[in-house]
Amino acid sequence: MAAAAVSHAARRFLSPRLLVASRHLHASVSEGSAREASTSFIHPAAIVHPAATIGQGVSVGPFCTVGASAKIGDACQLHTGSHVTGDTELGEGCVVLTGAILGADLPGRTIIGENNVIGNYAVVGVKCQDLKYKPGDECFLHIGNNNEIREYCSIHRSSKSCDCTVIGDNNLIMGSCHIAHDCKIGNNNIFANNTLFGGHVVVEDNTHTAGAVVVHQFCHIGSFSFLGGGSVVAQDVPRYTMVAGDRAELRGLNLEGLRRNGFSDQEVRSLRKAYRKVFMPASSCHSSFEDRLTELGQEIELLESPSVSYMVESIRTSFEQGRRGICKFRSWNIS
Secondary structure, three states, rough: OHHHHHHHHHHHHOOOOOHHHHHHHHHHHHHHHHHHHOOOOEEOOOOOOOOOOOOOOOOOOOOOOOOOOEEEEOEEEOOOOOOOOEEEEEEOOOOEEEOOEOOOOEEEEEEEOOOEEOOOOOOEEOOOOOOOOOOOOEEEEEEOOOOOEEEOOEEEEEOOOOOOOOEOOOEEEEOOEOOOOOOOOOOOOOOOOOOOOOOOOOOOOOEEOOOOEEOOOOOOOOOEEEEEEOOOEEEOOOOOEEEEOOOOEEEEEEEHHHOOOOHHHHHHHHHHHHHHHOOOEEOOOOOHHHHHHHHOOOHHHHHHOOHHHHHHHHHOOOOOOOOOOOOEEOOOOOO
């Protein structure tokens, strides 16, 4: 019976991401017994409002607080001194480590999915820092499943009732990262320590940032891109590319990221050829960037690769009304 329970738990936590191993490290053997328990354990030194909804097999440690509108899913663990306040829903199997604060006593709601780890002293679902926010407005945060949010991170709710801060699934958000109001974060991203996203930033899937990256508000970060350490990103980053530098510039394709994510050699060759046509024209070519992008859009053979089409689309949409354009690039001519 015990072996079957362990096997079931292992399957539930199975993920292609390395963060699963870390999650198992946080979730001790006591989690296995908590899942089997039909009742929850609440430490006598915890303060749990009688109106709070507590699932089965929940463990609430000493000096924790759980508010009246909170909903704690089955098999969650609230470690010492963690707090769940406001209209906050915590999905099944989450681990909230010491000092973390989830939600706030504000209009609106914070929803956190299943099997997430919230690190020590992280602050998730609190009031945004946008001065346009009007007290009394509803504000929202929605986080998916299987995310690891490490120590001292801050993730804010939306700035207005018609919007929502959204984080997808299977993201690793390392220590002291900041995700501001109204951001839209996709799936399978890795943000290294001190990555800072301003308001309304959109991050697609499978991106990777190095440490101490700053992204200006309203920027879009394309899928499978890489942001070099210490970069200040003030414009969009097209899909599949790599940027670096203190006013980040395009430095080519994210070749290592493409390889790790299973792109074929043929796909990479097509992307390299398309990148060269747009950003590294031949020395005899005197056409403008816009002309080269238009010419690439007419290359039927290259556009047969979906990745090339996606990259062209990513570049074009960055110049639509209200967007910031793409990061600067060095127009090295090649012969």
